[in-house]
Amino acid sequence: MWATVIRGIKDVKVEEVPDSHIQAGHDALVRVTHTCICGSDLWAYKGVSKRRSGQRMGHEFIGLVEDTGADVSRLRLGQRVLAPFTWADGACEFCLSGLPTSCVNGGVWGLPGADGAQGELVRVPFADATLVPLPGNVPEAMMPALLTLSDVMSTGHHAAITAGVKPGSRVAVVGDGAVGLCAVLAARRLGAEEIIILGRHAARTTIARRFGATHVVSERGPQAVTAVREISAGHMADAVLEAAGTAESMRTALALTRDGGTVGFVGMPYGGDAVDLGQMFDRNITLAGGVAPARKYIPELLPEVLERRLDPSAVFDKEIALADIHEGYAAMDSRVALKVLIRM
């Protein structure tokens, strides 16, 4: 089978690898029909997060069930399924308490020894618990929107939930990538009254406005803080959704937060471990968030996508064939593309 592997810094390619197959009774084998490239894949691409040569890439996919192990009871062959970006057993204390990303038997696609989503087949452990069946009649045009539930829309939602966005909230979003844009959509969905996004790329801020942003701030750092202070008449944001993960974005996020407010951070933290604890202490700012438990959120968000009440599909602005995967990474790395879709 063909699968995307990483060989070194900025060296991602499609290679022929041994066909995946059922290894345990709880496994399912899924033939990928839709996958994409994530902003977090770029950290590996750029060499910031370490990978072994030959590790698989990609963690977002929709596909068709091709085979199932003896213990799989909820899935039929040929059934269309959506995968969250992590697998989980559905039975441990963390799964049962709504945090499948901490599953004691869990993992993320692309870990050493695991399949990645950017390939023809994925072996899915604990398939009954991990995969979410889709209705059989979903039109092709809806697939990109559904695919966002695999990660970016669920992650934007996690930022909004953990930051405590509620009807009437004033929200600031730091990061104008796909997760930041989905965070805007999530904040609007939860009833935020004002949504301020920090971003300077016209194509992205246009989507942000369509997703519900009421204000766009093109400044960065202290200038962005000043701009938000003016927009909010000094009140700052009740909830700040941090979707970038750099030291500067975290610093900015804290500074944008109203005393007593919360930062929901979902940007993978690659900016070091410094946060201004003195500021958090003096101003009673809460820092919440983390890796999004997408499997928990999908059942809530999926019906809204199917009913066309929630449509994050605009985050995809480029489509490529799997064979051209390196072009997709390069386009996202250079910020030419926001998020790249692959149909197979």
Place this chain on the structure above:
Amino acid sequence: MWATVIRGIKDVKVEEVPDSHIQAGHDALVRVTHTCICGSDLWAYKGVSKRRSGQRMGHEFIGLVEDTGADVSRLRLGQRVLAPFTWADGACEFCLSGLPTSCVNGGVWGLPGADGAQGELVRVPFADATLVPLPGNVPEAMMPALLTLSDVMSTGHHAAITAGVKPGSRVAVVGDGAVGLCAVLAARRLGAEEIIILGRHAARTTIARRFGATHVVSERGPQAVTAVREISAGHMADAVLEAAGTAESMRTALALTRDGGTVGFVGMPYGGDAVDLGQMFDRNITLAGGVAPARKYIPELLPEVLERRLDPSAVFDKEIALADIHEGYAAMDSRVALKVLIRM
């Protein structure tokens, strides 16, 4: 009048200073009857938090109203009052939303130009909003318990509230000072089922057990984490109350927290600004807390103290006269005393 001032590192003394007097219509003048020394006073004493020579010391007090400004309407001369460790106008957006520590006109006793609690008289700005009247018939024996509401009991309560302690919680408390012990009491009051305190001083852990601690861990750092793992059969703590403020205590607090759990930090952060964001991200740990809005909590906790259902008074293990204030600081600095009471 006599008041405690700081002149340099480990140089705290009682000096004669100009009598305080009403300066604004919303002021009250309070004659201090009970005050004490706080763990956070020691940061100034040791020179870790900077003070100007001559700055007043102390921020916890009970006293009698000696004079009031023209705009004070809720207080009578001679009335017994309890002060939170910060003053607040009671009218700004933060006061109205329950965060008086962020009051736009607020401050903490002992700031340059303000009186400290370890003196004969305190000028109290926004006295109607700041001071809490006590019943006239409170017995002297109850004063130490009431005085803890000024800071340490309210601060321990803030740790427990912000960490989300609820009936059945497993709680760990990092820090065996007066705030840590009050955090134990607060956790028990909120219905925690298991309360593990980290501490190695027998006198303190004895109080902790009396306050509701179910387990005492004398190890520190990684060994403490191992001990809590064993006690909790691997589950770790749902809520961790951080009441020390050092880099090590914050590192330990995060490590003791169950995935998806919360650290409520109320120890003034003097250990630098490094927290393990990667760990917080991977395990969805929330960091909440900060400077405690004591004025918000006092009305809730006060009746329980008056009815003898809540008694934190055991945190006081030494009493001195104001003239001997340096002895009190030295005793706490050397950990001979846990918390020092001064009756005047």
